[in-house]
Amino acid sequence: MSFQSDVLSPEDQKFLYEEVAGVPLQLFDDEPTILLTDFPKNEDILKIPKPVTTVLSNEEYEGPFNFEVDIIPNGSKNGWFFSPTLNKVYMDIKAPFPIDFKVKQRPLHPLFIRVTPMYSSPQFAQECVSRCVNHEYAEATTSPHIMAHIRPHIIRCQNQSAFYIGDKTNNERLSIIIPLSFPQMGTNSIREMFEFTCKNSCPVPGMNRRSIEVIFTLEDSESQIYGRKTLNVRICSCPKRDKEKEEADDSGKTQPPKGKKRKLDKPAKKIVSNNQDLREFTIQIPIAGKHNIGHVLKYCHDLMAGEVARHSGNGVETTAPYTNALSKISTMIKDLNE
Known part of the structure; x- marks a missing residue:
């Protein structure tokens, strides 16, 4: 085995040759390839x-x-x-x-x-x-x-x-x-x-x-x-x-005296103001983004549901407009998600 170099002197070349003579030159041993899939996932x-x-x-x-x-x-x-x-x-x-x-x-x-x-x-x-x-x-x-x-x-x-x-x-x-x-x-x-x-x-x-x-x-x-x-x-x-x-609001709620029976008065039906507007309106507004349409419909749904809850004691004639609107909005939300 011999080699020539334009950089090293003959003495240095001879020294290096003697140092590595008979020793196989192996910089890296063969190792199996490590893949990303070999590592355990967090849930594992x-x-x-x-x-x-x-x-x-x-x-x-x-x-x-x-x-x-x-x-x-x-x-x-x-x-x-x-x-x-x-x-x-x-x-x-x-x-x-x-x-x-x-x-x-x-x-x-x-x-x-x-x-x-x-x-x-x-x-x-x-x-x-x-x-x-x-x-x-x-x-x-x-x-x-x-x-x-x-x-x-x-x-x-x-x-x-x-x-x-x-x-x-x-x-x-x-x-x-x-x-x-x-x-x-x-x-x-x-x-x-x-x-x-x-x-x-x-x-x-x-x-x-x-x-x-x-x-x-x-x-x-x-x-x-x-x-x-x-x-x-x-x-x-x-x-x-x-x-x-x-x-303060919680402490102001008075409790009946213990050991005495009290008659529970039937709550009076709420009087609905005659000037309350129960008409149904349909509006058209421009909205950018389908997801924003869902947010607007969701807000309208919650608003009508709240009105139904607040007027539940005033009779069907009062809650019917809100119930009808709530049903229509629910249908619109369902159609939007399909």
């Missing part, structure tokens, strides 16, 4: 509960592991206020809010906390709670690092291991799945920080002044529920004022 590493489409129960249930959700009452300096009497928290948008979770004698398999907002009124309980258009699309510009599937969620968790699941276009409820960790040394609870990204007063497809409650469920990877707690929430600009007002 940690299986999490699936999205839900049904109306969630709000009946509290401690379950076999004594599931507890604790609210720290002192929030006067943190942008939020908690009312124990109403089991309700009042806060401004994007105000960090701590919640402590406790379990006892937990099993060996992983547990999760599912956090799901739901409308308090049975009339709207089947609807998915999501953000308004203004806040959702503004975040796409101001915080482009936030993934698109997270933006519709009104609740955010500061836990980096949290999963945001659900798709409102498939009628799936928007939930946060948090792997339940173990308490730190010297404590018996796990604290998670939350914040809300939309207000109750935001227009459709937001909450549109409807009350909400947050359902906390303790689950395993198969969505088996081991505990459930609820918390009423109001996201507003003046949490202290709204808290004091609602507590």
Whole structure:
């Protein structure tokens, strides 16, 4: 074996030849090709509960592991206020809010906390709670690092291991799945920080002044529920004022004396003003985007449904115009989705 080089001197060439003589030149050993599909997917590493489409129960249930959700009452300096009497928290948008979770004698398999907002009124309980258009699309510009599937969620968790699941276009409820960790040394609870990204007063497809409650469920990877707690929430600009007002309204509700029978007076039928306009109108307005047509129809649907509920005690002649309009709007929504 010999070689010639225009760069190395004959002495250097001889030295290198002697160093490598008889040694096969192998820079790399053959290794099997590693494909992307060879790596385990996230769901293979940690299986999490699936999205839900049904109306969630709000009946509290401690379950076999004594599931507890604790609210720290002192929030006067943190942008939020908690009312124990109403089991309700009042806060401004994007105000960090701590919640402590406790379990006892937990099993060996992983547990999760599912956090799901739901409308308090049975009339709207089947609807998915999501953000308004203004806040959702503004975040796409101001915080482009936030993934698109997270933006519709009104609740955010500061836990980096949290999963945001659900798709409102498939009628799936928007939930946060948090792997339940173990308490730190010297404590018996796990604290998670939350914040809300939309207000109750935001227009459709937001909450549109409807009350909400947050359902906390303790689950395993198969969505088996081991505990459930609820918390009423109001996201507003003046949490202290709204808290004091609602507590005053609640305390003003007088209760009959115990031990005495009282006759229940039949509620008087509401008198409908003669100048109330019950005529049906049809309008044509230009709208860009099929999805925006759905938002407008949804708002009209909720508006007519609210009128039916408010006038339910005034007779069929009063509710009939609203019921007829509601039926026609429902048909339009169905045709739009087909």
